[in-house]
Amino acid sequence: MDYQKILDQIEEELNYYDVYGEVASYIPELAKVDPKKFGMHLYCTNSEHASFGDSTEKFSIQSISKVFTLTMAMKILGEDLWERVDVEPSGDPFNSLTQLEYESGIPRNPFINSGALVICDVLVTHFEDPKAELLEFVRKITGNKEIDYDYTVAASEKSTGYRNYALVNYMKALGNIKNEVEPIVDFYFHQCSLAMSCEELAKAFMLFANKGRLLESDEKIISKAKNKRINALMQTCGFYDEAGEFSFEVGLPGKSGVGGGIVAIHPSEYAVAVWSPILNPKGNSELGMAALEKLTTLSGSSIF
Numbered sequence: 462m463d464y465q466k467i468l469d470q471i472e473e474e475l476n477y478y479d480v481y482g483e484v485a486s487y488i489p490e491l492a493k494v495d496p497k498k499f500g501m502h503l504y505c506t507n508s509e510h511a512s513f514g515d516s517t518e519k520f521s522i523q524s525i526s527k528v529f530t531l532t533m534a535m536k537i538l539g540e541d542l543w544e545r546v547d548v549e550p551s552g553d554p555f556n557s558l559t560q561l562e563y564e565s566g567i568p569r570n571p572f573i574n575s576g577a578l579v580i581c582d583v584l585v586t587h588f589e590d591p592k593a594e595l596l597e598f599v600r601k602i603t604g605n606k607e608i609d610y611d612y613t614v615a616a617s618e619k620s621t622g623y624r625n626y627a628l629v630n631y632m633k634a635l636g637n638i639k640n641e642v643e644p645i646v647d648f649y650f651h652q653c654s655l656a657m658s659c660e661e662l663a664k665a666f667m668l669f670a671n672k673g674r675l676l677e678s679d680e681k682i683i684s685k686a687k688n689k690r691i692n693a694l695m696q697t698c699g700f701y702d703e704a705g706e707f708s709f710e711v712g713l714p715g716k717s718g719v720g721g722g723i724v725a726i727h728p729s730e731y732a733v734a735v736w737s738p739i740l741n742p743k744g745n746s747e748l749g750m751a752a753l754e755k756l757t758t759l760s761g762s763s764i765f
């Protein structure tokens with residue numbers, strides 16, 4: 462398969478002029494990002510690479526980071542994790558509070574904000590310095606020691622992060638948060654601020670396309686069984702109330718972030734990341750979704 466040819470065609474056919482959303486602005490720092498940015502990088506299990514555009518420029522990965530923290534929490538708690546967070550799609554926006562009330566503070570899944578905040582609580586309990594541990598994990602799976610938080614973005618999100626504070630406070634009232642609120646949201650705002658390029662994200666997500674192992678060294682990061690579950694959660698919950706649409710249009714497990722990034726994997730074939738900051742009303746990259754739809758259509762490589 463000539464993936465570079467396919468990516469060239471995607472770049473040629475898609476243009477931000479045809480896109481009607483806006484960049485995320487509820488995190489003030491994200492509103493400053495150039496809406497015209499567009500890049501894509503695909504990394505194959507046969508070690509080939511294909512890319513175009515702004516594929517090496519770092520951006521705020523936001524909710525894509527939830528896949529990394531979930532992986533770390535599953536390694537720590539195993540099956541016990543599912544007592545504190547469920548594995549069902551929510552059908553609600555990523556920052557919704559409503560289901561928590563009638564579901565006794567147990568988030569629907571680890572990718573909506575409430576679920577990711579419970580995961581943060583698990584990691585804050587387990588590690589003395591969870592921010593350092595997460596950096597170490599991401600640097601290891603990318604083989605890149607330079608990856609870091611964007612502290613300006615983290616502080617910016619904290620300044621307007623009332624909904625996330627509300628989610629943690631509410632879950633604490635319902636008994637599903639063990640630590641104090643501040644260290645949990647501090648860790649969460651930092652994980653969301655991780656700055657990575659499409660190239661780095663494709664490399665990081667290769668482990669999920671490669672049965673839980675690093676491609677270059679074959680080192681096992683997570684068991685095959687856990688890897689299967691992480692991919693299943695990306696498929697069913699990675700796009701919140703647009704998870705059905707992403708499955709329908711693209712047909713790959715994936716995860717989005719309000720920085721405009723989307724990562725998707727084809728089990729055993731490739732990991733791909735795309736970035737375009739203009740979001741659709743559900744908070745997912747408009748052009749990113751279109752690019753991935755073209756990728757699986759042109760290559761015939763959806764999992765369905």
Ligand code: DON
Binds near residue numbers: 618
């Ligand atoms: O908590 C928030 O609202 C952001 N830090 C992350 C949200 C996000 O990326 C949703 N994904 N599309």
